[in-house]
Amino acid sequence: MSSAAADRRRAEAVAWLRALLRGCGGGGGGQPLPPPHASEDDLRAALADGALLCAALRRLGCDPAAASNEGTGSAAAAAAAGEGDVGRFLAAVERMGLPGFSPSDLDTGPVSSVVTCLLALRDQFVSHDVGGLSCSLPEKVMMQSMEFPRKENDPGTQNSEGRRKIPKNPAMSEPSSPLSQTTLSSISRHAGHSFHDVFQLRQGRYSDLPSSKISEMMKSTSLDNAPTQSLLSVVNVILDELVETKIGEIPYHLACLLRKVILEIERRISTQAEHIRNIIPVVIVACMQQNNLMKAREEKYKSRIRVLEALASGTSDQTHVNSNATNGKAHVSPDHAVHQMKMEKDKTEDKKRLAEKDVVLLVKDKEEDVTRLTKDKEDMAKLLKDKEDIIRLMKEKEEMVWMMREKENMVSLNNGRVEDKHQLTDKDVANSAKYRNEIIKLMKEKEDSNDTIMKLNIELEAMKSSYEGTRILLDSKKKEVLQLLMDKESIEYIVSQLKQELAIERSSHQTHIQELDTRAFQANNKLEQRIKEMELMLEDSKTRVRDLEELLESRSQTWEQKEIRLNQFIGLQIQNIQDLRLSSVSIRHEILHCQKRWSEEICDLGQSLKVLTNAAENYHATLEENRKLFNEVQELKGNIRVHCRIRPFLPGEDQTSTTIEYVGDNGELILANPAKRGKEGHKLFKFNKVLGPSASQDEVFKEIQPLIRSVLDGYNVCIFAYGQTGSGKTYTMTGPENATEKDWGVNYRALNDLFHISRSRRDTVMYKVSVQMIEIYNEQIHDLLGNSGSEKKYPFGSQALK
Numbered sequence: 001m002s003s004a005a006a007d008r009r010r011a012e013a014v015a016w017l018r019a020l021l022r023g024c025g026g027g028g029g030g031q032p033l034p035p036p037h038a039s040e041d042d043l044r045a046a047l048a049d050g051a052l053l054c055a056a057l058r059r060l061g062c063d064p065a066a067a068s069n070e071g072t073g074s075a076a077a078a079a080a081a082g083e084g085d086v087g088r089f090l091a092a093v094e095r096m097g098l099p100g101f102s103p104s105d106l107d108t109g110p111v112s113s114v115v116t117c118l119l120a121l122r123d124q125f126v127s128h129d130v131g132g133l134s135c136s137l138p139e140k141v142m143m144q145s146m147e148f149p150r151k152e153n154d155p156g157t158q159n160s161e162g163r164r165k166i167p168k169n170p171a172m173s174e175p176s177s178p179l180s181q182t183t184l185s186s187i188s189r190h191a192g193h194s195f196h197d198v199f200q201l202r203q204g205r206y207s208d209l210p211s212s213k214i215s216e217m218m219k220s221t222s223l224d225n226a227p228t229q230s231l232l233s234v235v236n237v238i239l240d241e242l243v244e245t246k247i248g249e250i251p252y253h254l255a256c257l258l259r260k261v262i263l264e265i266e267r268r269i270s271t272q273a274e275h276i277r278n279i280i281p282v283v284i285v286a287c288m289q290q291n292n293l294m295k296a297r298e299e300k301y302k303s304r305i306r307v308l309e310a311l312a313s314g315t316s317d318q319t320h321v322n323s324n325a326t327n328g329k330a331h332v333s334p335d336h337a338v339h340q341m342k343m344e345k346d347k348t349e350d351k352k353r354l355a356e357k358d359v360v361l362l363v364k365d366k367e368e369d370v371t372r373l374t375k376d377k378e379d380m381a382k383l384l385k386d387k388e389d390i391i392r393l394m395k396e397k398e399e400m401v402w403m404m405r406e407k408e409n410m411v412s413l414n415n416g417r418v419e420d421k422h423q424l425t426d427k428d429v430a431n432s433a434k435y436r437n438e439i440i441k442l443m444k445e446k447e448d449s450n451d452t453i454m455k456l457n458i459e460l461e462a463m464k465s466s467y468e469g470t471r472i473l474l475d476s477k478k479k480e481v482l483q484l485l486m487d488k489e490s491i492e493y494i495v496s497q498l499k500q501e502l503a504i505e506r507s508s509h510q511t512h513i514q515e516l517d518t519r520a521f522q523a524n525n526k527l528e529q530r531i532k533e534m535e536l537m538l539e540d541s542k543t544r545v546r547d548l549e550e551l552l553e554s555r556s557q558t559w560e561q562k563e564i565r566l567n568q569f570i571g572l573q574i575q576n577i578q579d580l581r582l583s584s585v586s587i588r589h590e591i592l593h594c595q596k597r598w599s600e601e602i603c604d605l606g607q608s609l610k611v612l613t614n615a616a617e618n619y620h621a622t623l624e625e626n627r628k629l630f631n632e633v634q635e636l637k638g639n640i641r642v643h644c645r646i647r648p649f650l651p652g653e654d655q656t657s658t659t660i661e662y663v664g665d666n667g668e669l670i671l672a673n674p675a676k677r678g679k680e681g682h683k684l685f686k687f688n689k690v691l692g693p694s695a696s697q698d699e700v701f702k703e704i705q706p707l708i709r710s711v712l713d714g715y716n717v718c719i720f721a722y723g724q725t726g727s728g729k730t731y732t733m734t735g736p737e738n739a740t741e742k743d744w745g746v747n748y749r750a751l752n753d754l755f756h757i758s759r760s761r762r763d764t765v766m767y768k769v770s771v772q773m774i775e776i777y778n779e780q781i782h783d784l785l786g787n788s789g790s791e792k793k794y795p796f797g798s799q800a801l802k
């Protein structure tokens with residue numbers, strides 16, 4: 001047997017036990033009932049002491065203690081099973097011929113044997129509770145011998161062990177059990193066919209039936225199993241016969257039959273009332289269980305939705321991770337990235353399959369819920385129909401009682417008339433009194449029935465109110481179911497959206513995987529190419545390594561040679577150092593010798609310096625004398641000297657029209673005058689020096705340069721140029737425009753000499769140089785550097801030419 005089937009059977013047994021014992025406060029002794037969804041351990045714990053088992057037997061009308069003492073076999077079984085409630089229960093079960101179990105099964109053994117025992121007990125008692133009558137165990141055992149007509153191939157009447165199984169009582173079964181009132185009514189209908197055939201289809205009168213036949217019918221089970229409608233019809237027909245025949249007496253067997261039928265009807269009404277009374281708490285329990293079931297379903301749906309949301313977020317995260325992995329693939333090798341993506345794809349597909357399974361489970365759960373709700377609705381509709389049947393029966397009974405009263409009145413009237421018209425015999429009188437007593441008894445019974453009917457009416461009102469409550473509860477449940485259906489639709493919508501997202505995600509994943517495959521293929525190609533390149537590079541590297549090894553070998557040989565040379569060099573250097581040390585010692589000696597010699601020379605130099613000092617002391621005197629002699633030479637040359645400079649022809653001048661005929665080295669100049677002849681035509685001039693057109697600026701300055709020294713010796717010197725316009729005065733004194741050092745005129749050269757000599761004499765003489773520039777024009781002297789106009793005219797105030 002699968003674990004699911006075992007769980008279902010255990011749940012059936014627990015539900016039956018709970019429904020059976022709930023009315024008497026659990027186990028009757030305060031023992032807690034097993035929870036609705038009890039596990040094996042829960043069931044063992046609840047049944048371990050056997051109190052609940054014995055309470056169940058007592059609830060079913062069987063006293064376990066009495067049962068265990070009834071026979072030696074049972075007592076022996078109880079002794080074998082052990083003392084206590086468990087032993088008593090097992091003995092009672094064995095006496096009933098039901099499968100038992102070992103007491104150790106309630107400790108650690110398999111609980112399936114206990115469940116089988118409970119279900120067999122339930123089937124045993126439910127099978128004899130047809131009609132809802134809770135009879136005692138002896139009655140039930142007696143009823144065991146009665147066999148209802150059954151179809152041999154009816155699958156609902158066979159259990160797994162091949163034993164004939166009788167349909168369950170709805171009061172004892174689960175709310176959603178397939179066994180319901182339909183089965184009950186069908187059995188009643190089926191069982192009542194013989195009675196119906198006898199009492200409805202016969203053409204004759206009941207009064208014509210022999211008493212032996214009626215007694216046989218009453219003894220049989222046909223009356224018990226006949227439909228209520230048939231019984232009522234029987235009563236009506238008998239009463240009609242009595243009225244129609246206007247007989248003064250009711251045959252005894254008919255009266256017995258009437259009584260029996262009325263008793264049967266009353267029994268059925270009380271049975272129905274009891275059944276309804278029993279079924280209401282079961283319906284409430286069923287509603288509560290349904291409510292719990294709905295809540296559990298709702299929680300389940302919510303958890304499934306959470307799982308789906310988690311899956312959806314997981315998928316988006318996965319996508320994010322995939323994209324990150326794709327973005328970061330530059331850092332991962334392509335093979336590794338492809339492998340990782342395949343693993344992620346497998347994971348995503350697994351999650352998708354799980355989500356689809358969840359969706360299928362949700363849909364299945366929803367269908368089961370809908371099926372259960374439909375069954376519950378059908379059960380409720382049947383209960384309502386039963387209620388209506390009961391009301392109708394009660395109305396019919398009332399009518400029947402009323403009719404019976406009418407008939408009795410009519411019978412009494414007939415009897416009175418017969419008494420007046422005929423002279424009755426004593427036997428008739430005695431019979432009449434007997435029948436009257438019977439009728440009075442029947443009337444009393446009828447009144448009792450009326451009281452019972454009143455009570456039933458009150459109970460029916462109470463049941464109506466409880467039905468109203470149940471109906472309201474059912475309406476609320478219906479609303480909850482509608483809400484659940486709406487939730488289910490929203491969940492289906494979410495699931496469809498998730499499916500769409502999954503499809504989109506799947507397509508994007510497939511695209512991504514294709515891209516990755518393409519990239520992987522490209523990467524593989526690149527890698528292969530790269531591997532080939534690397535192999536070539538490796539070959540090159542090996543070749544280079546070989547070359548390098550050879551080079552290293554040669555280098556090492558070279559270095560060894562160099563090392564040898566270096567060692568030789570170092571040896572030489574050490575030798576040189578030793579030589580140098582010797583040299584330094586000799587050089588030191590030599591330096592000492594030089595120092596000695598230098599000191600001697602310095603002593604000699606001191607002697608010479610003294611001589612030189614004496615000579616220097618005479619130097620100034622000699623210099624003064626030299627200056628004096630120099631200036632005397634200058635004076636001898638003449639304080640006033642006149643030099644003549646002949647400028648060359650300018651461009652555009654006629655070079656043939658020169659008047660210069662002779663230039664002498666001693667300052668002679670002969671000019672020709674073409675206008676005059678003879679001696680007059682030639683004129684001789686005498687200067688200190690005549691400089692020709694080819695004379696340079698330096699040659700001109702050389703003639704006057706000694707005068708500059710005289711200025712620094714304290715003599716007054718004046719140098720000026722004289723000549724007609726354009727004769728070259730400015731050129732000679734200043735030089736041409738933008739002149740180079742070569743073309744400098746007398747002024748520049750004289751000042752240059754002046755500062756040069758003054759610098760050479762700065763150790764002995766400090767000179768102060770000042771400049772004054774004047775213009776003599778139209779016999780007016782103007783100071784060209786003066787600021788005020790008054791100082792421009794000679795004499796220039798306090799300053800005088802030095």
Ligand SMILES: Nc1ncnc2c1ncn2[C@@H]1O[C@H](COP(=O)(O)OP(=O)(O)OP(=O)(O)O)[C@@H](O)[C@H]1O
Pocket residue numbers: 646647648650693723724725726727728729730731732736
């Ligand atoms: N020795 C020389 N060699 C070449 N060119 C010269 C020489 N002397 C004068 N000249 C040129 O002759 C022209 C007249 O000279 P410069 O201006 O010096 O005459 P000047 O006597 O100063 O005239 P002024 O009295 O009108 O100022 C100038 O163009 C000058 O360059």
